[in-house]
Amino acid sequence: MxxxxxxxxxxxxxxxxxxxxxxxxxxxxxxxxxxxxxxxxxxxxxxxxxxxxxxxxxxxxxxxxxxxxxxxxxxxxxxxxxxxxxxxxxxxxxxxxxxxxxxxxxxxxxxxxxxxxxxxxxxxxxxxxxxxxxxxxxxxxxGVITYGVHMTIYHPPVADNEEVKIWVPKRAATKQTWPGYLDNSVAGGIPAGEQVFDTIIKESMEEASITEHTVRAHARSVGAISYFYRTEKGYLQPEVEFVYHMAVPLHEQEAFQLKPLDGEVESFALMSISDVISNMHEGKFKPNCAVVLLDFLIHHGHVTPDNEPHFLEITTRMHGRFDFDRW
Structure with a gap:
């Protein structure tokens, strides 16, 4: 099962x-x-x-x-x-x-x-x-609500018997938070005064050496997730993440490569979706990054109401309002 x-x-x-x-x-x-x-x-x-x-x-x-x-x-x-x-x-x-x-x-x-x-x-x-x-x-x-951007960059299958592959970075050991954990292809917080898509463009270059032209040509907004996270020390962090997907065109896949630039990423791996799922279950991803990937799996039909017994619980909790109206 x-x-x-x-x-x-x-x-x-x-x-x-x-x-x-x-x-x-x-x-x-x-x-x-x-x-x-x-x-x-x-x-x-x-x-x-x-x-x-x-x-x-x-x-x-x-x-x-x-x-x-x-x-x-x-x-x-x-x-x-x-x-x-x-x-x-x-x-x-x-x-x-x-x-x-x-x-x-x-x-x-x-x-x-x-x-x-x-x-x-x-x-x-x-x-x-x-x-x-x-x-x-x-x-x-x-306990204020914060905002970020997360993008999953993936290679659609070239042949029918192939799996989707996702670019997965490993966070640098020197990161202030969650060092050494797996992350989303590109992710970052939205600084005050900066627009959402501008943050994707900036983070794509800083973390993965992806040009603005490439991001504008291929990145697509697919929605947002929200969740209420309480840190291990008990502090409260409700967060909203704007979510993007970027499919690498088939004719560009062979040459496409993500490379660390600003020192926040140790390395990138092009990982099969089966391996991504395995690492999600093993807790190797930063927690919110695993939820972004779960959102990707739902968008692309890998997780459905028929194969996930807690589908409604999952989808509603990934789009919560933090009980904000009762604060």
């Missing part, structure tokens, strides 16, 4: 906020109205650190903590995206300098890259629509 892929999803979509909201504080843009958008979920230890920072400040506090409503918000004088971004940046820099949350933002874990946080995480992403920006590595401390 074929093994179910449900465990692949469970390894990545491993948190249900609806079951634990009583232990979390909603992180809102303003304390003025209950209808103001909530953008994150704060754990008690992070809330305590924010409270300590408020008490230690010689200036007007930047955050308001409402214990009755279990709500953290920016203070009333913090009203613009620039103000919010500056407050968050200063707070995280102080934490880092004092060694707080060193397992999240300390040392090399600090990425020096800004992510955008949106009042409506499922709304239109336009220039200037971010509620604020913050250091990438600190996003899990505030």
């Amino acid at each position: 074929r093994r179910s892929f449900l465990h692949v999803v469970e390894r990545c979509d491993n948190f249900r906020p609806v079951d634990t909201l009583e232990h979390l504080y909603a992180f809102a843009l303003s304390s003025n109205s209950k209808s103001e958008s909530v953008v994150g979920l704060i754990r008690p230890n992070v809330l305590a650190a924010i409270n300590d920072d408020n008490l230690a400040s010689s200036h007007q506090a930047s955050f308001v903590i409402d214990s009755t409503a279990q709500r953290l918000s920016f203070a009333s004088h913090i009203t613009t995206p620039e103000d919010r971004s500056n407050v968050i940046a200063d707070l995280c820099a102080r934490w880092r300098s004092h060694g707080l949350f060193s397992d999240v933002i300390g040392g090399r874990l600090w990425r020096n890259e800004l992510y955008a946080v949106y009042a409506n995480p499922f709304g239109q992403r336009t220039a200037g629509s971010a509620a604020f920006t913050m250091e990438r590595s600190a996003c899990a401390l505030f």
